[in-house]
Amino acid sequence: MIADIKAFLSDFLVLGDPLIYGADISIVLSMVAIVFVLSYFKKWKWLWKEWLTTIDAKKIGIMYIIAALLMLFRGGIDALLMRSQITFPNEGFLDSQHYNEIFTTHGTIMILFMAMPFIVGMMNVAVPLQIGARDVAFPYLNALSFWLFFVGAMLFNLSFVIGGSPDAGWTSYTPLAGAKLDPGPGENYYLIGLQLAGIGTLATGVNFMATILKMRAPGMTLFKMPMFTWSSLITSLIIVFAFPVLTVALALLTIDRLFGAHFFTIASGGSPMMWANLFWIWGHPEVYIVILPAFGIFSEVISTFSHKKLFGYKAMVWSMVLISALSFVVWLHHFFTMGNTAAVNSVFSISTMAIAIPTGVKIFNWLFTLNKGRIEFSTAMLWALAFIPNFLIGGLTGVMLAIAPADYQYHNSYFLVAHFHSVLIGGTVFGMFAALHYWWPKMFGHVLNEKLGKISFWIFMVSFNICFLPMYFVGLMGMTRRMYTYPEGLGWMPLNVVITIGAFGMGIGFIVMVYNIYWSARYGKRDKTGDPWGGRTLEWATTSPAVEYNFAHIPKVETADAFLHMKEKGTTGQISKAPFKPIHMPNNSGKPFIQAWLMFFAGFGLVFEWYWLAIPAAAATMLVMAFRSFEYHDHHYIPVEEIERTESATGRLN
Amino acid sequence: MKRLTLKSLGVLALFLVFLTGCTNKVAVLNPQGPVAKQQYDLIIWSFILMAIVVAGVLIIFIYVLVRYGRKNSKGYDPEDEGNAKLEALWTIIPIIIVILLAVPTVKTLYGLEGPPKPANATGKKVEPITIEVTSVDWKWLFRYPKQGIETVNYAVIPEDTPVKIKLKAIGAMNSFWVPELAGQQYTMPNMPMNMWIQADHPGDYLGRSANFSGKGFAHMSFHILAKKDANFDAWVKDVKANKPALTMEKYKKLLEPDIAGEMTFSSYPKVLDKKDAAMEQHMNNDDMEGGMNHDSGH
Numbered sequence: 007m008i009a010d011i012k013a014f015l016s017d018f019l020v021l022g023d024p025l026i027y028g029a030d031i032s033i034v035l036s037m038v039a040i041v042f043v044l045s046y047f048k049k050w051k052w053l054w055k056e057w058l059t060t061i062d063a064k065k066i067g068i069m070y071i072i073a074a075l076l077m078l079f080r081g082g083i084d085a086l087l088m089r090s091q092i093t094f095p096n097e098g099f100l101d102s103q104h105y106n107e108i109f110t111t112h113g114t115i116m117i118l119f120m121a122m123p124f125i126v127g128m129m130n131v132a133v134p135l136q137i138g139a140r141d142v143a144f145p146y147l148n149a150l151s152f153w154l155f156f157v158g159a160m161l162f163n164l165s166f167v168i169g170g171s172p173d174a175g176w177t178s179y180t181p182l183a184g185a186k187l188d189p190g191p192g193e194n195y196y197l198i199g200l201q202l203a204g205i206g207t208l209a210t211g212v213n214f215m216a217t218i219l220k221m222r223a224p225g226m227t228l229f230k231m232p233m234f235t236w237s238s239l240i241t242s243l244i245i246v247f248a249f250p251v252l253t254v255a256l257a258l259l260t261i262d263r264l265f266g267a268h269f270f271t272i273a274s275g276g277s278p279m280m281w282a283n284l285f286w287i288w289g290h291p292e293v294y295i296v297i298l299p300a301f302g303i304f305s306e307v308i309s310t311f312s313h314k315k316l317f318g319y320k321a322m323v324w325s326m327v328l329i330s331a332l333s334f335v336v337w338l339h340h341f342f343t344m345g346n347t348a349a350v351n352s353v354f355s356i357s358t359m360a361i362a363i364p365t366g367v368k369i370f371n372w373l374f375t376l377n378k379g380r381i382e383f384s385t386a387m388l389w390a391l392a393f394i395p396n397f398l399i400g401g402l403t404g405v406m407l408a409i410a411p412a413d414y415q416y417h418n419s420y421f422l423v424a425h426f427h428s429v430l431i432g433g434t435v436f437g438m439f440a441a442l443h444y445w446w447p448k449m450f451g452h453v454l455n456e457k458l459g460k461i462s463f464w465i466f467m468v469s470f471n472i473c474f475l476p477m478y479f480v481g482l483m484g485m486t487r488r489m490y491t492y493p494e495g496l497g498w499m500p501l502n503v504v505i506t507i508g509a510f511g512m513g514i515g516f517i518v519m520v521y522n523i524y525w526s527a528r529y530g531k532r533d534k535t536g537d538p539w540g541g542r543t544l545e546w547a548t549t550s551p552a553v554e555y556n557f558a559h560i561p562k563v564e565t566a567d568a569f570l571h572m573k574e575k576g577t578t579g580q581i582s583k584a585p586f587k588p589i590h591m592p593n594n595s596g597k598p599f600i601q602a603w604l605m606f607f608a609g610f611g612l613v614f615e616w617y618w619l620a621i622p623a624a625a626a627t628m629l630v631m632a633f634r635s636f637e638y639h640d641h642h643y644i645p646v647e648e649i650e651r652t653e654s655a656t657g658r659l660n
Numbered sequence: 661m662k663r664l665t666l667k668s669l670g671v672l673a674l675f676l677v678f679l680t681g682c683t684n685k686v687a688v689l690n691p692q693g694p695v696a697k698q699q700y701d702l703i704i705w706s707f708i709l710m711a712i713v714v715a716g717v718l719i720i721f722i723y724v725l726v727r728y729g730r731k732n733s734k735g736y737d738p739e740d741e742g743n744a745k746l747e748a749l750w751t752i753i754p755i756i757i758v759i760l761l762a763v764p765t766v767k768t769l770y771g772l773e774g775p776p777k778p779a780n781a782t783g784k785k786v787e788p789i790t791i792e793v794t795s796v797d798w799k800w801l802f803r804y805p806k807q808g809i810e811t812v813n814y815a816v817i818p819e820d821t822p823v824k825i826k827l828k829a830i831g832a833m834n835s836f837w838v839p840e841l842a843g844q845q846y847t848m849p850n851m852p853m854n855m856w857i858q859a860d861h862p863g864d865y866l867g868r869s870a871n872f873s874g875k876g877f878a879h880m881s882f883h884i885l886a887k888k889d890a891n892f893d894a895w896v897k898d899v900k901a902n903k904p905a906l907t908m909e910k911y912k913k914l915l916e917p918d919i920a921g922e923m924t925f926s927s928y929p930k931v932l933d934k935k936d937a938a939m940e941q942h943m944n945n946d947d948m949e950g951g952m953n954h955d956s957g958h
Contacts, residue, residue: 102875175872181849182832182874187797272850278833279848312728315741343835344846345827345853348769355765359758366754367747369717374746376724378737383729391725398717402710409761411768412702414843415688418835418870482688484839488872493881496866497685 017190020170023104025087029167059594061145063130064552066152068449070127071442073156077120078516080163084112086513093506095494105490106173107192111166113176114196118203119159121296121430124438126155126210128299129238131445133214135545135552136232138223138561138568143216144209145592146640151206151213153602158203161609165195169614172196175488177285178259180270180278185263191613197260198609202602204252211245214238223544225563229323232543232566233309233316236323237302240330241295247334248291255284264615279344286337294333297429298326300437301368304390307440308372309567310539311387312379318371319566325364332361342410343417351410358408365401369394384539385459389440392467393432400428403478418488421481424474431470439463439519446526447533447550454526462518469511476501476508534657542567547581549656555589555644557581558653582658586650588643595640601630687839692865692886693858694776695842698768705764709757775822776858788822788856791815795827795834795847795869797917798876803928807896810906812914812923814883818892819859827853830915832874838867838884846871859886876919883922900926 020026044050057065087108091100100108130148134141142148165171169191174183183193218239222231231239258269259281268276309316316322338346338354346354372394381387403425407413416422447453480501485492492498537546547569548557559581565571572578604627611620653659691700727733775788792803793815802815817823827836829847837844838857845855859865869880887895906925911932914920 102878106872106875174874179833179871182872187832187874279851314736314738317740318742318747321742321747341846343844344848345851348766348773351769352766355769356758356762359761362758363751363754366713367751370720370750371747373717373720373724374740374743376721376728378735378740379724379728380733380736380738381725381729394721395718398714402713405761406703406706406710409702409706409765411699411765411772411843412706414845415696415699415703415839417844418872419688421688479686482686484687484837484866484868486837486868486870489878491878 018169020167025104026167033167054596055594058599059149059596061141061149061592061594061598062554063134063142063145063148064449064556066148067127067130067132069152070123070130070155071449073159074120074124074127074438075520077115077123077159081112081115081120082513082516084108084115086509088112089506089509091490092492093499093502095492095496095499097491100490102490103173106175106488107166107171109488110172110175110178110196111162114162114172114200115159116430117176117292117296118200119155119162121434121438122203122207123155123159125241125296125299125434126151126207128234128303128438128441128445129210129214129241131449132441132545133217133235133238134221135448135548135556136235136543137218137221137226138544138547138557138563139217139221140556140560140589141592142213143221144213146595146598146634147209148213149595149598150601151209153598154206154209154605155203157602157606157609158199158201158206161202161606161613162195162199164610165192165199165613169195177289178281179285180259180262180281181272183259183281184271184278185266186271194260194263194613194615197256197263198612201253201256201260202605202609204249204256207245208249208253211242211249214242215246218242223560223563223568226568229320230563230566230568232302233305233319233322234299234302234543237298237305237326240326241298244291244295244298244330244333248288248295251284252288252292255281255288258284260612264612279341282341282344283337286340287334290337290340291330291333293429294329296434297437298329300393300434301326303437303441303444304372304393305375306543307386307390307444308375310444310542311382311384311390312376313382313540314375314379315567316371317374317377318367321367322371325367328364329361332357332364336361339408339410339413342413355408355410359405362401362405362408369398369401384443385454385456385463386440386444386539388460388463388467389436389443392463393436393440396432396436396467396470397429399475400425400430400432404429416481418486419481420477420485420487423487424477424481427474427477431474436467439466444539445545447538448545449551450527451551452526452530452532453538455522455530458518458522458525462515462522464515465518466512466515469508469515471508472511473505473508476504480505537569542570544569547572547578549658553652553656555591555649558586558589558649559583579658582653582656584650584653584659586646586653588645589649590641590643592641593639595634595637597630597634601627601634604630687866690840692840692863693842693860695772695856695858696840698771698776699843702764702768706761709760713757772856775824775856786821788824789818790824790826791817792826792828793836793847795829795831795836795873795880796915797831797874798869798880799914799918799920800836800869800880800882801914803932804896805933807900808927809896809899809903810925810928812920813881814885814922816885816887816892816895817857817859818889819862819886821858821889823857825855825857827855831917833871834869834873834877834880835871836867837870838865840865841867841884844870857884859884862886862888862891874917876917879919899924902926 044053057069060066087100088105091097091105172192172195174188174193178193178196181187218235261267262269262271268274270276270278270281272278305316305322336354336358338350339358342351407416407422407425443454443459480498483496483498485498533550536549544561547561561568561581604623608620608623608627611617611623650659689700691697790805792805794801800813802811825836827845827847829849834847835844836847841859842855842857845853863886865884865886867882867884869877903924903926906928908929911929
């Protein structure tokens with residue numbers, strides 16, 4: 007009996023690994039620190055009222071972005087651990103199991119728990135403001151989306167210290183990820199954590215589609231929308247079509263693992279390859295979900311800091327539409343090497359190459375937006391400019407990978423690893439960093455320091471190239487991804503040393519950026535105007551940070567670049583002009599937070615197959631939803647006097 | 661502008677590496693057989709096209725930054741918002757490039773389905789040999805059905821002879837990759853697949869699994885030794901005469917998840933030839949010992 011308990015605890019608490027003890031200690035210490043700080047400064051009530059129960063898209067956006075930065079840190083540490091292990095041949099820093107867990111969590115976290123919340127966060131921060139709305143279409147659902155993402159991420163991260171991390175790669179291919187070859191809670195964490203976050207993302211897609219289609223300011227027709235809003239609309243559309251596939255795939259594999267079904271096993275007629283199909287039918291559109299909003303941001307930033315209209319607005323929109331359509335017909339290029347016929351591979355080779363056409367159009371339109379501009383090299387602009395050559399290399403190696411017979415030589419090698427990091431970092435991460443510097447004053451009321459911003463940009467960008475350009479060659483030398491070690495004498499070491507140096511350089515760049523956030527919060531220039539960059543779109547028409555209701559009067563839109571047009575016409579004062587009418591706003595609610603945590607416990611129960619926990623927690627979730635549906639007084643009006651008070655406090659009321 | 665210079669230098673360096681063929685360590689760029697050669701030709705062709713695109717974009721990029729990045733640069737036109745002719749141009753150029761890539765891609769794909777043509781075209785038809793390759797957690801089994809022998813983690817092939825590789829998997833999926841001889845193909849449970857390899861010269865070609873398959877994955881490398889015809893025959897004869905037989909017991913032991921060194925067997929249980937498919941089916945079933953044993957029907 008006691009031996010049983012001991013054995014259980016040893017697995018449950020993952021005993022015996024100093025790195026995990028380190029993680030245990032740092033988690034406990036940071037929890038203690040958080041509780042202490044909150045109690046010492048009497049901030050518990052503030053935390054609950056202002057953040058945990060908020061349904062204000064701007065605040066939800068900020069929480070998404072904070073979570074994304076934390077996950078970037080965690081995923082980055084994973085990356086540095088991996089690089090430390092494979093810098094030299096035959097290292098013993100990490101063993102195989104540990105390395106496998108780390109590359110699995112690195113990939114999953116970076117895509118699902120870093121890139122996704124970063125993007126959704128930016129959408130929350132900017133889209134309602136850009137379309138002149140007061141919130142999203144379904145604010146309560148928006149809060150639920152965030153908390154579902156958050157508990158999904160927490161559940162996934164918990165695996166490291168409780169029960170062991172998933173270890174079958176972020177793609178989680180069966181049969182390797184099936185119950186037979188990979189027993190234990192690790193893969194369950196992957197399945198349930200992604201499931202929770204995925205449901206949240208799906209709701210976000212619905213929410214933003216409705217918001218953008220139904221809540222635009224009067225006069226803002228579709229083709230007068232800012233480009234980031236366009237990209238968010240198209241992204242939401244892709245989410246709504248792609249994420250149900252992930253939901254189903256995860257559910258099927260969960261049923262396989264927990265209840266002994268055979269969707270993905272050979273026995274009883276299942277098919278392991280079906281997982282690869284389902285995963286990538288979601289997975290490839292997912293790649294565009296994380297890149298299109300970045301495209302939108304680059305369009306905004308490049309146009310703003312060239313002080314010039316976006317070149318080829320319509321072509322920009324239609325190319326995004328085309329990319330989104332193509333994104334659903336290229337999934338098979340992820341497994342050209344799984345024995346397809348020449349005809350099948352030909353079709354998917356060509357459909358994949360075809361994506362280069364609309365993407366090429368976009369690149370040239372950005373270049374010609376710069377042309378005849380008055381280019382201002384702000385930090386946000388530097389990230390956007392660096393995107394062009396870096397993404398170009400990633401995109402063109404993508405075209406090389408699209409050539410199926412050549413892919414037989416690149417597939418799963420470091421050439422591939424270099425390619426998708428070039429596009430995901432050079433595209434998505436650069437885009438998010440540009441957005442961070444661009445919209446920071448709109449979120450917090452002060453600008454990030456330009457000097458520190460530029461230092462972090464140069465360190466990160468140069469290190470990024472030091473890290474990933476040599477990877478293409480290591481790949482051509484025959485090094486495959488996910489090898490926890492390699493023997494001497496293959497000539498791989500020198501380049502691996504360079505790669506590791508680059509990786510640590512990126513870490514330093516990130517640290518400088520975090521320091522900049524700290525420094526600017528304390529000493530950064532406050533933005534009193536609401537329009538620090540000479541902006542063109544409506545988010546710059548209101549204060550920094552925007553007031554709770556965004557706009558006292560909903561602006562009237564006549565052209566694209568609506569705010570610029572208002573400035574030219576001298577009508578910017580209209581937004582804050584008395585008299586006001588009471589403003590209808592939704593009430594805060596603690597239910598999304600509570601429901602999400604109940605789902606966390608249901609999920610945790612499923613991970614360990616503890617149905618005594620999973621079933622009551624799931625039932626309680628249902629109960630919260632039932633309560634919610636009987637809640638009739640879920641909104642309030644902001645009285646005119648309060649609006650007057652707020653507006654005169656911002657100095658806009660004259 | 662320093663960054664731009666660095667970037668163009670990097671691209672130039674890349675190009676030089678390709679041109680000078682500093683390639684004996686860069687396996688993919690060192691094709692040693694007709695299959696890898698076809699793939700190499702496509703890689704180089706696509707690289708040249710991509711290099712042209714990089715050059716074009718960088719020239720425009722550097723031009724606009726230098727020209728319009730200075731304060732008070734002339735020609736500022738905030739209303740410049742499009743140009744139908746230019747936009748048509750940069751829609752057509754990528755379409756042309758895609759066509760230039762697509763045609764040889766499709767040709768090569770169909771070409772790779774059959775046996776490769778011998779490099780030294782003497783006109784005489786060379787009879788292909790067949791090797792059944794099975795990935796097992798975490799080792800490679802090579803079976804020569806005609807010669808009746810079996811090896812582990814290495815195989816010997818005659819030079820200039822098309823070798824038909826029949827790929828199978830027991831356990832997780834792997835990918836059979838010998839970059840100097842041919843691009844990879846997956847091994848999948850219950851989905852037998854074929855590919856061709858051929859070596860132009862005698863040599864030792866390193867291969868490895870390219871698809872992650874668990875704890876021992878990194879150790880799943882193997883050697884393909886290409887020998888002259890006579891030496892290949894001598895090797896077969898030597899194996900038949902001097903190496904132990906692979907017993908059923910030993911075979912089952914090989915199927916257990918573990919890494920292994922190189923091994924050679926003069927024969928394998930004939931029952932495997934017939935029952936091969938059934939055997940794999942069984943080994944890939946959930947009911948295997950140590951599995952989760954959800955359905956106890958068997």
